[in-house]
Amino acid sequence: MFEVIEQNIRTHIHNAREVLKNLKKIGRIQKEDDISYDIFMELLSHPSRDVRVEAVKNLGKFNSEYILLSLKQHYYEESDSLVKRECVSSIGRQRDSGQIDFFIDILQEKDPKIVLQAIRALLVFKTQEKVQKALKKLLNHPNEMIKEVLEIEFTKRPPRPKEKHSHVHPKLKNTVVNADVLHVLQLIKNESFHLTFTSPPYYNARDYSFYASYQEYLDFLRAVFKETHRLTKNGRFLIVNTSPVIVPRTSRKHSSKRYPIPFDVHALLVQDGWEFIDDIIWQKPEYSVKNRIGGFMQHRKPLAYKPNCTTEYLMVYRKKSRDLIDWNIKQYEEEIVKESKVKDGFETTNIWKLDPTFDKTHSAVFPRSLCDRIVKYYSFVGDLVFDPFGGSGTLGEVAHHLGRNFFLTEIDQNYFKRIQERLSSTLAYKQYFNLQEFQAWMQQEK
Numbered sequence: 001m002f003e004v005i006e007q008n009i010r011t012h013i014h015n016a017r018e019v020l021k022n023l024k025k026i027g028r029i030q031k032e033d034d035i036s037y038d039i040f041m042e043l044l045s046h047p048s049r050d051v052r053v054e055a056v057k058n059l060g061k062f063n064s065e066y067i068l069l070s071l072k073q074h075y076y077e078e079s080d081s082l083v084k085r086e087c088v089s090s091i092g093r094q095r096d097s098g099q100i101d102f103f104i105d106i107l108q109e110k111d112p113k114i115v116l117q118a119i120r121a122l123l124v125f126k127t128q129e130k131v132q133k134a135l136k137k138l139l140n141h142p143n144e145m146i147k148e149v150l151e152i153e154f155t156k157r158p159p160r161p162k163e164k165h166s167h168v169h170p171k172l173k174n175t176v177v178n179a180d181v182l183h184v185l186q187l188i189k190n191e192s193f194h195l196t197f198t199s200p201p202y203y204n205a206r207d208y209s210f211y212a213s214y215q216e217y218l219d220f221l222r223a224v225f226k227e228t229h230r231l232t233k234n235g236r237f238l239i240v241n242t243s244p245v246i247v248p249r250t251s252r253k254h255s256s257k258r259y260p261i262p263f264d265v266h267a268l269l270v271q272d273g274w275e276f277i278d279d280i281i282w283q284k285p286e287y288s289v290k291n292r293i294g295g296f297m298q299h300r301k302p303l304a305y306k307p308n309c310t311t312e313y314l315m316v317y318r319k320k321s322r323d324l325i326d327w328n329i330k331q332y333e334e335e336i337v338k339e340s341k342v343k344d345g346f347e348t349t350n351i352w353k354l355d356p357t358f359d360k361t362h363s364a365v366f367p368r369s370l371c372d373r374i375v376k377y378y379s380f381v382g383d384l385v386f387d388p389f390g391g392s393g394t395l396g397e398v399a400h401h402l403g404r405n406f407f408l409t410e411i412d413q414n415y416f417k418r419i420q421e422r423l424s425s426t427l428a429y430k431q432y433f434n435l436q437e438f439q440a441w442m443q444q445e446k
């Protein structure tokens with residue numbers, strides 16, 4: 001079999017596609033196969049880098065001092081980064097402590113992927129002092145992935161809370177507090193929430209919010225999401241619904257101003273320990289704010305094109321964690337995981353076409369269908385779901401309907417009343433507080 005492949009390669013040596021096709025047919029190579037590596041050595045000088053990569057991969061399957069030396073030599077002669085990386089990977093797979101100096105040497109490489117490959121190879125020998133010393137030097141490496149790998153290896157993980165990951169503080173269950181969210185959050189202890197889904201005020205674009213400046217608004221949101229980060233359980237999610245807003249022009253001499261809220265908030269969130277996961281577009285059937293395209297329709301002059309916006313963003317973040325999502329899932333009883341499984345008919349793309357909803361009291365409410373998806377896709381039955389900007393309480397209502405607990409804060413008294421009205425018929429156990437009452441409640445013994 002191998003002889004046929006080798007012959008095919010030699011016949012079509014100038015046709016990279018044919019060579020590759022044949023190289024890919026070669027599976028594992030065992031000692032007893034008695035295969036000669038000559039053809040792979042020859043292919044190291046093939047003009048196609050893909051062929052060279054496959055040749056290196058195949059050479060890595062042999063256990064031979066001579067091949068190790070040849071791969072090392074090729075590493076230094078090779079100019080293509082992908083082939084170089086494959087050389088490091090093939091040499092690393094030999095787990096030969098005699099190569100430690102080689103791997104330490106290439107930690108200086110510019111291509112972070114080569115450095116990562118060398119780190120992987122060195123971690124096999126991480127108990128050796130020389131290896132530890134070389135790797136620890138990279139803890140301040142400018143590349144974030146390199147830094148992260150080494151932090152996980154060489155720094156202590158933060159202590160885990162006493163409670164089980166699925167635990168919900170009984171005093172926070174199905175609770176609504178009528179106060180400024182920042183005052184409320186400081187009364188709650190770390191790692192209390194499983195999921196936060198919220199739609200913050202739209203800067204000064206709606207009547208219920210007022211900020212002295214855009215910077216003040218961003219500072220406020222940053223403070224709220226920093227506190228939310230502290231209160232979020234290890235590796236759990238935050239989903240922020242925003243869109244750019246327009247603050248209308250003051251006179252004909254000025255233009256209206258458009259604020260890119262999702263993009264500005266994004267930069268702050270990732271700085272503060274939230275890992276970006278996804279951008280989901282909520283597409284509505286029609287634009288909901290002022291018609292922007294009207295003028296252009298008349299004059300058709302370039303530069304003055306302004307489309308009507310029918311979308312909002314749902315930006316998905318995860319509290320940065322050393323644990324994979326699998327760890328989070330494993331913290332739940334099998335029964336809960338089963339009960340929380342998402343049924344058929346779920347959305348498979350990041351464009352969610354959903355109709356908006358209107359409320360008699362509140363001017364900007366979530367549609368229930370939107371909360372329904374977020375709660376189902378990003379939480380388990382029994383979890384505690386939080387909305388810092390509770391509004392009319394849509395998230396609370398939906399969370400309860402889906403067997404989750406909720407915690408909401410809302411500053412406005414009328415909206416707070418609307419929440420009470422909405423929730424009164426839906427569930428027997430719920431608690432409404434103002435700030436002082438909530439403070440007293442949290443201080444009470446058990």
Ligand SMILES: C[S@@+](CC[C@H](N)C(=O)[O-])C[C@H]1O[C@@H](n2cnc3c(N)ncnc32)[C@H](O)[C@@H]1O
Pocket residue numbers: 179180181182198199200201202208209362364365366367388389390391392393394395409410411412415
């Ligand atoms: C876009 S609305 C949220 C609507 C909500 N998603 C719903 O479905 O009804 C934002 C809400 O944040 C509230 N809010 C603004 N500043 C706040 C603060 N500092 N603390 C708590 N709530 C605040 C506003 O009163 C408003 O109801």
